[in-house]
Structures are given as C-alpha cells and as structure tokens.
Amino acid sequence: MGQPGSIFCGSADHGLSRRGFLGAASAATAGTFAADMTRLDGLKNPLLAGEVKRQQKSVILLWLAGGASQFETWDPKPGRPTGGPYAKIKTNVNDVHISELLPKLAQRMNHTAIIRSLNTKIGDHGGGASLMETGRVSDPGLIYPDIGAIAARELGRRDSQVPDYVSMYTSTEGRRKGTSGFLGARYAPMFLSDKQIPDNMHRLDAISNDDHKDRAALRDLLSKRFTQSRLSEKINSHTTAYSRVHGLMSSEKLFDIEQEPESVRAKYGPRQFAQQCLIARRLVEAGTPFVKVARAWWDSHGQNFETHRELCADLDHAMSTLLDDLEERGLLENTLVVTLGEFGRTPGINASLGRDHFANAWSCSLSGCGVRGGSVYGKTDPDGNTVADGEVGAAQVFATMLEALGIDHEKEYMIGARPIPLADFGAKPIKEVLA
Amino acid sequence: MLRASLTFATILLCANLPLRAADLLPADQSMASVIDHYVDALIKTNDVQTAPQIDEYILVRRLTLDLAGRIPTTDELHAFVSADPATRRAELADRLLASPDFIDHHRNTLQLLLEYPDRRNDNDFRKYLLWAAEQNRPWNQMFRDMLAGDENDEHQKAALQFVKHRAKSLDDLTNDTAILFFGVNVSCAKCHDHPLVEDWKQDHYYGMQSFFSRTFLTKKQGLGEKFYGEVKFTTTAGVEKQAKFMFLNGSVVDDGTPELTDESRKKYDALVKKLEQDDKAEATYPDFSPRQRLVETASHKDNNEFLARNIVNRIWHRLIGRGIVDPPDQLHSENSPSHPGLLDWLARDTVEHGYDLKRLIRGIVLSNTYSRSSEWDSAAQPPSPHYFAVAIPRPLSPRQYAMSLLVATRNPPHWEQWLTKSAEDWKKERGGLEGAANGWANQFEIPGDNFQVAVDEALFFSNNDRIDNDLLRDSGDRLVGHLKAIEDPAEAVTAAFEAVNSRQPTADERKAIIEYLASRTEDRPAAMKQVVWALLTGPELRFNH
Numbered sequence: 001m002g003q004p005g006s007i008f009c010g011s012a013d014h015g016l017s018r019r020g021f022l023g024a025a026s027a028a029t030a031g032t033f034a035a036d037m038t039r040l041d042g043l044k045n046p047l048l049a050g051e052v053k054r055q056q057k058s059v060i061l062l063w064l065a066g067g068a069s070q071f072e073t074w075d076p077k078p079g080r081p082t083g084g085p086y087a088k089i090k091t092n093v094n095d096v097h098i099s100e101l102l103p104k105l106a107q108r109m110n111h112t113a114i115i116r117s118l119n120t121k122i123g124d125h126g127g128g129a130s131l132m133e134t135g136r137v138s139d140p141g142l143i144y145p146d147i148g149a150i151a152a153r154e155l156g157r158r159d160s161q162v163p164d165y166v167s168m169y170t171s172t173e174g175r176r177k178g179t180s181g182f183l184g185a186r187y188a189p190m191f192l193s194d195k196q197i198p199d200n201m202h203r204l205d206a207i208s209n210d211d212h213k214d215r216a217a218l219r220d221l222l223s224k225r226f227t228q229s230r231l232s233e234k235i236n237s238h239t240t241a242y243s244r245v246h247g248l249m250s251s252e253k254l255f256d257i258e259q260e261p262e263s264v265r266a267k268y269g270p271r272q273f274a275q276q277c278l279i280a281r282r283l284v285e286a287g288t289p290f291v292k293v294a295r296a297w298w299d300s301h302g303q304n305f306e307t308h309r310e311l312c313a314d315l316d317h318a319m320s321t322l323l324d325d326l327e328e329r330g331l332l333e334n335t336l337v338v339t340l341g342e343f344g345r346t347p348g349i350n351a352s353l354g355r356d357h358f359a360n361a362w363s364c365s366l367s368g369c370g371v372r373g374g375s376v377y378g379k380t381d382p383d384g385n386t387v388a389d390g391e392v393g394a395a396q397v398f399a400t401m402l403e404a405l406g407i408d409h410e411k412e413y414m415i416g417a418r419p420i421p422l423a424d425f426g427a428k429p430i431k432e433v434l435a
Numbered sequence: 436m437l438r439a440s441l442t443f444a445t446i447l448l449c450a451n452l453p454l455r456a457a458d459l460l461p462a463d464q465s466m467a468s469v470i471d472h473y474v475d476a477l478i479k480t481n482d483v484q485t486a487p488q489i490d491e492y493i494l495v496r497r498l499t500l501d502l503a504g505r506i507p508t509t510d511e512l513h514a515f516v517s518a519d520p521a522t523r524r525a526e527l528a529d530r531l532l533a534s535p536d537f538i539d540h541h542r543n544t545l546q547l548l549l550e551y552p553d554r555r556n557d558n559d560f561r562k563y564l565l566w567a568a569e570q571n572r573p574w575n576q577m578f579r580d581m582l583a584g585d586e587n588d589e590h591q592k593a594a595l596q597f598v599k600h601r602a603k604s605l606d607d608l609t610n611d612t613a614i615l616f617f618g619v620n621v622s623c624a625k626c627h628d629h630p631l632v633e634d635w636k637q638d639h640y641y642g643m644q645s646f647f648s649r650t651f652l653t654k655k656q657g658l659g660e661k662f663y664g665e666v667k668f669t670t671t672a673g674v675e676k677q678a679k680f681m682f683l684n685g686s687v688v689d690d691g692t693p694e695l696t697d698e699s700r701k702k703y704d705a706l707v708k709k710l711e712q713d714d715k716a717e718a719t720y721p722d723f724s725p726r727q728r729l730v731e732t733a734s735h736k737d738n739n740e741f742l743a744r745n746i747v748n749r750i751w752h753r754l755i756g757r758g759i760v761d762p763p764d765q766l767h768s769e770n771s772p773s774h775p776g777l778l779d780w781l782a783r784d785t786v787e788h789g790y791d792l793k794r795l796i797r798g799i800v801l802s803n804t805y806s807r808s809s810e811w812d813s814a815a816q817p818p819s820p821h822y823f824a825v826a827i828p829r830p831l832s833p834r835q836y837a838m839s840l841l842v843a844t845r846n847p848p849h850w851e852q853w854l855t856k857s858a859e860d861w862k863k864e865r866g867g868l869e870g871a872a873n874g875w876a877n878q879f880e881i882p883g884d885n886f887q888v889a890v891d892e893a894l895f896f897s898n899n900d901r902i903d904n905d906l907l908r909d910s911g912d913r914l915v916g917h918l919k920a921i922e923d924p925a926e927a928v929t930a931a932f933e934a935v936n937s938r939q940p941t942a943d944e945r946k947a948i949i950e951y952l953a954s955r956t957e958d959r960p961a962a963m964k965q966v967v968w969a970l971l972t973g974p975e976l977r978f979n980h
Contacts (some may be wrong), residue, residue, distance in 0.1 A: 075666050182883075182884070182885050182886065184883075184885040184886060184887040185880045185886070185887045185888065185889035185891075186887040186888075186889070186890075188889055188891070190890075190891070198894075199891075199894070199899075199900040200891070200894040200895050200897065200899050201894065201898065202898060203897075203898055204898060204900055204903060206900075206903055207903070211961065211965060212897070213971050214965065215965040215968050216897070216967060218948075218951065218966065219968070219969035219972050219973060220968040221947060221969075222944060222947075222969050222970065222973055223973045223974050223975070225941075226973070226974055226975050226980075227974055229810045229811065230809055230810060230811065231811055231817055232809075232827075232829055232978075233887075234827055234828065234830050234882075234886050234887065234888075235801040235974050235978060237886070237888045238888040238974045238977055238978075239974065240887075240888075240890075241887075241889060241890045241892060241893040242893045242897075242972065243789045244890050244893065245890070245893045245894060245897045248890060248894065249894075249897075249898070266573065308597070378570075390598035413882075415885075416762045416765060416884070
C-alpha cells in the first residue's frame with residue numbers, strides 16, 4: 001500500500017480552482033466529499049472503525065454458476081450408489097461432515113450454516129438462476145429486483161460514494177448481469193465482465209483533474225435553478241447520479257489489489273476467483289453492501305468428479321481465505337457470505353461420469369453475519385434423491401438471508417397499488433440457522 | 436403449463452362501464468377543447484392551483500420531442516418563435532406529424548411499448564412498425580396484424596412476431612396481450628391482500644388464456660394453432676372447471692371446435708407434433724381459430740371499450756406522463772380513471788374516426804392541458820398529479836436522448852437547410868440520424884414507472900472517450916468547433932444554449948459563463964468544451980419538461 005490514507009484520492013483537499021468563479025463552487029463540492037470521506041477514513045481509526053462496522057452490514061455472494069454438486073460439497077453420501085468416489089470428512093463442529101474436497105472450510109464450519117433441504121423445482125439455468133436471485137418465480141408484467149439490488153437499497157446510502165452493488169462475472173458461461181427490476185437503475189449492479197476494474201471510472205488523460213472538477217461544478221451551477229423549481233424524483237435521480245461520480249472514481253482503487261500488502265495478496269494467491277474475493281473484501285470494508293463473485297463452469301454434465309476436484313479446491317481456498325480475512329478485520333460478524341447457485345446436481349451419475357441439473361434436493365451455505373455457525377438445517381434421504389426433512393424453497397432462503405442482515409423480510413415495496421413484500425408472500429426465514 | 440395453483444381472480448369492468456353518449460360533450464367539438472373542458476372542470480371543482488402555460492421556447496421543444504423524437508434545431512427554434520403566435524402551434528404540429536421524423540419516432544415509441552417487458556430488438560417487428568407508422572395504420576388493424584395477421588402477407592407476417600416471441604409461454608401471451616391491448620394486468624389479482632371484488636373471476640383470466648392455449652410455434656417458425664384443446668382450472672373452492680372462450684367483459688364466444696373421435700384427435704396430435712419437429716411439414720390450420728375469434732370479439736362494437744380506452748390512455752400517458760387511468764395497465768374497478776368523461780369521449784372519438792392515432796396525438800398536443808409548465812415555484816404543496824395541473828417532467832427515451840445529443844452537438848449551420856429541403860432529402864438525413872443514434876441509445880436506461888438515471892450514465896458522460904472524441908470534438912462540423920470561432924462571448928453563450936437547451940440563457944447564466952470563459956482565454960476550445968459538456972449533461976436536456 002502507498003502512503004497512509006491513499007486509498008481515496010483525497011478530494012477533500014482538492015485544491016481550490018485557480019479560477020475564482022469556479023473556486024467557490026468547487027469548494028462546496030469538495031466539502032460534500034469531505035463529509036463522506038470521514039466515514040471511509042474512519043476505517044483506519046480502530047475506534048471509529050468499530051462503530052462503522054456495527055452499523056454497516058454487507059453480503060458477499062459466491063455464485064457457483066452452472067450448479068455445484070451437493071454430493072461433492074455440503075451433503076456427501078459416501079458409500080451410496082449415488083455418492084461418487086469422494087469421502088466425507090469431520091469438521092471443527094461435532095457431527096457435521098462435509099466433502100473431503102473442502103478440507104479448509106471443514107476447519108471453519110463454526111462460522112457456517114448449511115441448508116441441505118432445498119427443493120426449488122426449476123432445473124434450467126435461466127429459470128433457476130432467476131428464482132434463486134430474486135427468491136420467487138418471475139411474474140409476467142413485473143420485473144423483480146434481485147438480492148443484490150435489495151441489499152443495495154436496504155443497506156446502502158442513497159448518496160453513497162462507493163458502489164453499492166458490484167457483480168463480478170468474468171467467465172462467459174451463463175453470464176448474468178443481475179437486475180434491480182422495479183427498484184430502478186439506482187440499484188443496478190456495477191457489472192465487471194471483461195476486466196477487474198469497472199468502465200468509465202478513470203479520468204481521461206486528455207482532461208486535467210481541475211477541468212474535470214470544474215466542469216462538474218459548472219454543470220451543478222447551471223442545473224440548480226431547473227432542478228429546484230421542479231419536484232421530480234426522476235430529476236433528482238439525475239442529480240444524484242452525477243453527484244456520485246467523483247466519489248465512485250475515487251473508489252476505483254478498491255478494485256486494484258496491488259493496493260494490498262504483499263502478505264495479504266499472497267494469502268489469496270494468484271487465481272482469479274480468490275483475487276475477486278479479495279476485491280470483494282476491499283469493497284465491503286469500504287462500505288459496499290453487496291458484492292457478487294461468480295465462479296463458473298460448475299455445470300458438470302461430463303466428468304463431474306474431476307471438475308469438482310478442481311473447482312472445490314478453488315472454492316475451498318478462496319472462501320477460507322476470505323472468511324479468515326474478514327474475521328481478522330472484525331468484519332465477519334457484519335458480512336454475510338453465501339454460497340449459492342441455480343440448483344444442485346443429480347444423484348444419478350450419467351454415462352459421461354457427469355451429474356445433470358437437479359433442483360429437488362440440494363444445498364447452500366451461509367456464513368458470518370447473523371448466522372448460527374456450525375448449524376445444519378434439513379436432510380436428504382440416504383441417496384440424496386429427495387428431501388427427507390425440513391424442505392425449503394428459494395423464498396425461505398431469501399427470507400433467511402434478509403433476516404440474517406437485520407432486514408425485515410415482510411417489508412413491502414408499493415408498486416402502484418400493489419404491495420410487494422421483500423421475500424415472497426408467506427415465506428418464513430429458517431430460524432434454525434440464524435444466530 | 437397453467438399455473439392453476441395460483442389464485443387468479445381477475446378484472447373486470449362492471450364498475451367501469453363507459454358513460455352513455457348523452458352524458459358526454461358533443462362528438463363534433465374540437466378534441467383540444469374537450470380535453471381542457473374535462474381537465475379544467477376537475478381543477479375548478481377541487482379549487483386546485485395550476486402552473487402557467489409554457490413559453491414559446493419550451494413549447495417548440497416539447498412538441499418537437501413528442502412528435503419528432505428529438506430537440507429542435509436552432510433554426511427550427513428561431514422559425515417558431517418568430518412565427519405568428521396565433522397559428523404557429525398548430526402549424527408546427529401539422530408539419531411534424533407529416534414529417535419523416537414522426538414516422539420514425541412513432542415507430543420507436545410503439546416499439547418500446549410493444550416489446551415490453553423483454554424488449555427484444557426484433558428487426559422484422561421494427562420494420563413492421565415503421566410500415567404501420569408510415570401508413571398511419573389504424574390501431575384496430577395493427578391489433579389484428581399482431582395477434583392474428585396473415586402469414587402470407589409480408590407486413591402482417593412480421594407483425595406476428597408479437598405472438599411468436601411469446602408463443603412458448605401461455606402466461607406471457609395472455610398477460611402481455613391483456614396489458615398492452617386492453618390495459619388490464621391480470622397478475623395483480625394474485626395479490627393476497629387485495630380485497631376480491633365481486634366482479635373479478637378466474638373465469639375471465641382462464642377465458643383469456645383459452646384464446647391462446649392452442650397457439651404454438653412450428654419448426655419453421657410459423658404460427659400454428661391446434662385443432663382442439665381445453666383450458667381447465669381449479670377454483671379457490673377446489674372445484675375443477677373448464678374455461679370458456681370468454682372475453683374480459685364476459686362475452687363468450689361459441690366454441691366452434693368440431694366433435695372429434697379419439698382417432699381423429701390422435702391424427703391431429705400427430706400433425707401438430709410433425710409441425711413442431713419437421714421444418715418441411717406443410718402447415719394446416721383448423722377452421723375454428725380461437726385467436727382470430729379473440730381479435731374479432733375485442734374489436735366488435737359491443738366489446739371494443741377495452742381496445743379503445745387502452746390505446747387512448749397509452750397515448751395520453753406518452754404525451755402527458757401519466758395515464759387518465761394510472762398506472763395504464765390497471766384499468767379496473769378498483770382504479771377509476773381520474774377523468775372518466777374525458778377517457779370515454781376520447782375512446783368514442785377514436786373508434787368513430789377509425790382508430791386514427793395521429794388524430795388523437797394531434798388533439799392532445801394542441802390542448803392547454805398539454806402545454807402547462809412543469810415548474811412549481813410556489814411554496815404551497817403541488818397538486819396531486821392526477822389533476823394534470825402541473826406538467827410532469829418526462830425522461831427522454833434512450834433514442835430521444837441519443838438523437839437530441841446528436842442534433843445539439845452538430846454545428847448549428849448544418850441544420851439551416853433542413854426547413855427548406857425536400858421531404859426525400861430530409862428523410863435521408865433523418866435515417867442517418869437514426870443510424871447514428873443506435874450506438875448511443877444503448878448507453879441509456881429505458882424509462883419505466885420507477886425510472887432513475889443510472890450512475891453508469893453519469894460515469895459514461897464523465898469519463899468515456901466517445902464524449903470527448905465525438906460529441907465535444909472541436910472540428911468545424913461540431914458545436915464546439917462552431918462556438919470557438921465566435922468571437923463575442925455573449926453570442927457564443929447564446930448559440931450554445933439555443934443548440935442544447937433550446938432557449939436563450941438568462942442574464943445570470945450568461946454572466947456566469949462569460950466570467951468562466953474570461954478565466955480560460957488561454958485555451959478557448961477547451962473552455963468551450965467545458966461549457967458544452969456542462970449543458971449536455973444537465974437535466975434540462977435529459978428531460979422533456
């Protein structure tokens with residue numbers, strides 16, 4: 001890391017413009033930034049940081065795109081015809097066993113709750129992903145916000161100077177942008193598909209820093225009369241969008257892991273998924289309420305076991321490092337880490353040694369914020385064909401995530417005259433996995 | 436698959452029956468005066484304060500954005516403000532309605548509506564809409580083209596993309612048709628909290644669905660219709676029922692399906708399967724087409740209140756920013772129109788004049804209701820929007836915004852020829868603008884009910900090199916190039932404001948910018964870029980206000 005306090009560009013002390021006219025306007029703008037930076041700078045002050053952390057809750061969603069096998073992760077069935085070649089191992093929680101492919105996570109089960117009784121019925125990628133992301137079946141005529149948009153809306157600040165919903169999806173398989181639906185574009189994700197740093201975050205070399213700030217001040221000055229004489233949420237959103245630009249630009253460094261000490265980068269290692277987890281941690285630390293990191297290629301219709309040996313090792317390392325890092329920084333109690341995908345995989349092993357799509361009995365995990373670590377909810381039958389106990393659907397998982405974050409899952413958004421609860425009608429959180 | 440487990444109860448209309456003709460203003464009164472009569476009456480009854488009429492600068496901008504889908508050129512601005520106040524408004528509306536701009540813009544706007552909610556940009560469908568806009572094709576005929584057009588007709592075949600895009604989902608077909616053509620959103624009935632109204636029945640939802648349940652997509656991407664097939668559903672009381680071919684107002688179409696033996700059913704099943712799997716199979720159509728019957732029923736003079744009121748309300752919403760029934764997909768007894776007489780008068784007028792959308796648009800934009808200011812300087816709370824007493828600022832559609840950016844940033848003299856050029860030349864120029872707008876339009880959010888400007892848009896304008904290299908280029912063919920050559924700063928400021936904000940600067944604005952320019956004399960082009968950027972990114976250009 002560079003000099004202390006260098007994560008943010010320090011717009012607060014952005015010198016007054018050389019030009020008198022804009023000087024005043026620039027100073028006013030800088031003042032606004034300064035107020036915001038207080039909170040961010042506070043992270044470097046242990047006392048203040050603790051205060052901020054108590055208030056600021058966040059989610060890191062590790063999206064296992066394509067659908068991970070529950071047998072090779074959270075619900076192993078060794079020795080059964082459906083079980084595959086891998087053993088189960090003990091964890092640091094009594095009587096809880098997971099696949100041997102996740103040895104590091106096994107030693108961190110005290111942070112994690114497993115839900116083994118998902119029956120979500122929808123077995124195609126698009127439908128399954130949409131169901132799990134929004135917690136309900138899509139409805140003609142209404143586009144629902146996904147969990148990221150809801151978290152951004154409920155946990156973020158309207159004028160936030162950091163991005164409040166970041167979605168990293170660098171592989172091509174089943175690329176999904178995520179949607180803020182009826183919550184509107186204010187809560188749409190900042191989407192990273194082909195590089196680690198978002199588009200348009202960096203000032204062009206052709207324009208000087210002073211000019212960049214001056215023209216924004218000029219814009220604000222010329223817009224003021226128009227904006228103030230009209231009462232319109234839509235116009236206000238335009239003002240808000242522009243007012244966030246310089247803050248977001250200064251958060252560009254959050255996406256740059258070179259800013260981290262070598263020792264931290266070494267822990268995460270060179271692989272992309274882990275590095276994106278490190279970016280997620282940097283974002284969460286700075287106040288971003290929701291980060292999704294997608295890891296693709298779980299769709300193992302062929303060679304399921306080789307695929308999972310490789311991908312589980314990646315997940316095991318990245319998620320363990322993330323949990324450790326969050327814990328060391330005191331962030332884990334306020335950060336919910338979720339592993340989820342669109343569905344699980346079939347008990348039956350096909351002729352290509354693959355497992356196909358299976359939504360009738362599968363697993364996900366929740367760790368950290370609001371979670372009863374070491375708990376296991378629900379059960380599948382001995383071969384994993386059906387849910388034997390505690391069947392839950394996408395809506396309950398959705399309600400559980402919200403509850404873990406302290407968000408009332410029954411809170412309603414009004415769409416016209418129609419109330420839409422955050423979690424689908426009647427969905428109850430799974431109390432057993434909540435702290 | 437039917438989602439019969441959901442407790443659909445639906446719509447209806449009884450509480451919302453159109454008023455009798457005798458209660459409405461005379462049919463031969465001018466549309467604009469009828470609109471103002473009904474709107475002003477409600478304002479007066481409730482003693483509501485109104486915003487004043489807009490000035491000529493905002494008027495020409497508003498009209499041009501609504502009828503041409505772009506801001507006016509500096510030249511058009513000057514021509515309008517210096518024309519005879521008594522006649523210029525109607526003359527401008529008529530000129531724009533007859534121009535190629537209107538055709539493109541009308542097509543673009545209909546496309547945004549009809550591709551809802553998935554917004555596939557289908558080229559065939561776009562072409563159909565352009566053709567329909569060119570003909571000013573009556574809305575009832577467009578309705579027929581889109582739902583039950585003839586596959587052998589080039590245009591109607593393209594129109595059928597409406598059904599084909601939705602053919603795989605019976606729910607989408609049913610709901611989108613109900614929402615877009617009849618203003619009825621059946622999914623609202625799923626809401627458990629909503630008190631069920633006596634006249635809302637599952638029969639209506641499944642009745643609508645039964646008109647579509649036999650529709651399928653052939654392997655050749657044609658539309659097929661099965662020879663038989665019923666829609667069954669389970670009522671909330673647990674009784675299984677078979678749906679009738681029932682329209683939203685309860686009208687039932689006789690079931691023309693022939694009695695079929697098991698053997699002939701099997702034969703027809705095999706035929707349908709073949710059509711679905713074999714692209715060489717010859718299409719065969721049943722004599723009884725439920726989809727065709729829906730179109731006939733909904734267009735029939737005894738049942739057409741849904742079709743007519745919906746399109747009136749949609750066009751009103753497009754031009755005013757809020758429906759007479761609002762939201763426009765909630766035309767039901769729990770959500771009365773703010774101005775029932777007006778809605779019915781306009782619906783009657785539309786039917787009597789052959790569903791002529793241009794006529795409807797013209798009537799609305801000539802009303803005083805349309806030309807109220809969106810400013811509210813009073814300390815008093817603004818009146819509820821349903822009075823239409825203050826104009827509602829409307830975000831530009833991505834295409835309106837893109838076209839406006841392109842018009843604003845060309846050097847103003849480029850456009851001077853436009854008013855005098857032949858329609859053919861003008862059409863070509865406009866086509867070029869449409870093409871150029873493609874690459875910009877996809878940067879912007881499509882405005883919906885809960886529209887917000889995305890921060891991505893602000894970042895794009897702040898840091899993307901296309902802004903600097905294209906819109907703000909200081910070459911002679913661009914606004915910045917034009918401005919830097921103007922020596923008198925006051926004149927340059929006026930030119931910039933007219934090009935971008937379609938008005939003259941206020942004294943304060945002029946003074947502030949001249950001061951700024953004076954501080955940047957060492958690099959005039961850079962200073963001009965700064966000013967133009969600040970105007971281009973302002974809310975005044977972003978909204979139709």
